[in-house]
Amino acid sequence: MRDKLRVGFVGTGGIARGQHIPAWMQLPDAEIVAISEIDPKAGALGAEMAKVDKAHIYDDYEKMFEDEDLDVVDVCTANCMHMPPTVAALEAGCHVFVEKPVATSADEVRKMIAARDKSQKLLCVTQNMRYSDEAIAAKRFVDEGGIGDPYWAKAEYLRARGVPAWGAFSDVEKSAGGPCYDIGVHVLDLTLHLMGFPEPVSVSANTWLEIANKPSVMAHDPKKYTVPEELAVGFIRFENDICVSLGASWALNATGNQNNVSVFGTEGGVQMWPFTLVKEEHGMMLNCTPQVIGDKGLGGHAEEISQFVDAIIRGGMVPVPPEQALITQRILDGIYKSAEEGTEVKV
Numbered sequence: 001m002r003d004k005l006r007v008g009f010v011g012t013g014g015i016a017r018g019q020h021i022p023a024w025m026q027l028p029d030a031e032i033v034a035i036s037e038i039d040p041k042a043g044a045l046g047a048e049m050a051k052v053d054k055a056h057i058y059d060d061y062e063k064m065f066e067d068e069d070l071d072v073v074d075v076c077t078a079n080c081m082h083m084p085p086t087v088a089a090l091e092a093g094c095h096v097f098v099e100k101p102v103a104t105s106a107d108e109v110r111k112m113i114a115a116r117d118k119s120q121k122l123l124c125v126t127q128n129m130r131y132s133d134e135a136i137a138a139k140r141f142v143d144e145g146g147i148g149d150p151y152w153a154k155a156e157y158l159r160a161r162g163v164p165a166w167g168a169f170s171d172v173e174k175s176a177g178g179p180c181y182d183i184g185v186h187v188l189d190l191t192l193h194l195m196g197f198p199e200p201v202s203v204s205a206n207t208w209l210e211i212a213n214k215p216s217v218m219a220h221d222p223k224k225y226t227v228p229e230e231l232a233v234g235f236i237r238f239e240n241d242i243c244v245s246l247g248a249s250w251a252l253n254a255t256g257n258q259n260n261v262s263v264f265g266t267e268g269g270v271q272m273w274p275f276t277l278v279k280e281e282h283g284m285m286l287n288c289t290p291q292v293i294g295d296k297g298l299g300g301h302a303e304e305i306s307q308f309v310d311a312i313i314r315g316g317m318v319p320v321p322p323e324q325a326l327i328t329q330r331i332l333d334g335i336y337k338s339a340e341e342g343t344e345v346k347v
C-alpha cells in the first residue's frame, strides 16, 4: 500500500468544492491527484482548491482512470451521471465514493453493486446527514434500546420556498427527480438508518406541481424548471408493521421550512430537530435534551469520508453501503411510480 491514497474527482461543482475537496484535504492518508470536469471553469476552480496541477485536469474520466493510477474516485456529478463513472472507476480498479441520491433507478444501483462485487473494491454512498453529532447520538440511543421497537416514523424535509437555482436540481434531464431526490433522500436515509433498514413492501404516494413556476416563488428562469414536482408525499409500509410517512418540498405554502425526523417506538421516541429523546418513566412522559459534545469537530461529509478511508486502509464495512442505498432507491422509484399510477405499488 502507498503512503497516501491517490484520489481522483469526477465533477468539481458545488458540493465537491463546498464539502468533498476540503474533507479529503484534511486527511493525512489521502491526496487528490487528478480531476475530471467537463466545465473548464469548475475544473480550474476545483484544481486550484485541491492543489492539483493543470496537467492533471481531464475532460474525460475514462482517460483520467487510464493515466493516473488512482486508488479512489469521488463522484460528484449530477444524479444522472452517477452510475456511469462509478461503474467505470470500479472496472478500473478504484474504490468509489459517490454522492446522493446514489443513482436514478434501482436498476442502476444494482449495476453499481455488481461492478463493486466484480472489482472487489469498496463502494460508499454519501449520506452526510447520518454523521452529525446529533444523528450519531440518536443512533446510539435507538440501537441501545432507548425507544424499544420502532414502528412509525415521520421524515419531512419541507422547504416553504427553496426551488434550487443552483446545480442541476431543477433540470430533470440531469437530476431525474425533484425534492424527493434532492432532500427527501436525506431524511429518508436518516430515518431508515435509525430504524435499522427494515425491508420495504409498498408505497402509496402523490406528487404536485402547483406553485413552483410562479415568478414570485421561483428564484430563477422558469424555462429551466423541467422537474414534474415541487412536493412529494408518501406512505411507506415495511415488514413487521413498520411504517414511514415522508414529505419533501421545494415550494409549499407552509409557515416556514419544516424539517424533521421523528421515530416512535414501544418504549420511547426520538426527534432530530431540536434534538429530543422521549421516554416514559415514573409514570411521566419525559422530554430529554441531551448535551451533544462532538469529539471530532468534523461535519457530516468529512466524518463519512474519514470513515470510508479507514475502511479502505484498515478493512471493514464502508459507512454507507450501496445495499442500503438500494433500499432507499427502491422506495424513491416506488414514490414516482405510485404517484404516476395513482395507486399503492409494491417496491
Ligand SMILES: NC(=O)c1ccc[n+]([C@@H]2O[C@H](COP(=O)([O-])OP(=O)(O)OC[C@H]3O[C@@H](n4cnc5c(N)ncnc54)[C@H](O)[C@@H]3O)[C@@H](O)[C@H]2O)c1
Pocket (backbone or CB within 6 Å): 010, 011, 012, 013, 014, 015, 016, 036, 037, 038, 039, 042, 059, 061, 076, 077, 078, 079, 081, 099, 100, 101, 126, 128, 166, 167, 168, 182
Ligand atoms: N450531500 C449533500 O448535502 C449534497 C448537496 C448538494 C449536492 N449534492 C449532490 O451532489 C451532486 C452534484 O451536485 P452539485 O450541486 O455539486 O452540482 P453541480 O452542477 O454544481 O456540479 C456537478 C459538476 O459535474 C460536472 N460534470 C457533469 N458531467 C460530467 C462528466 N461527464 N465528467 C466530469 N464532470 C462532469 C459539471 O460540469 C458540474 O461542474 C448531485 O448528485 C447532488 O444531489 C449533495
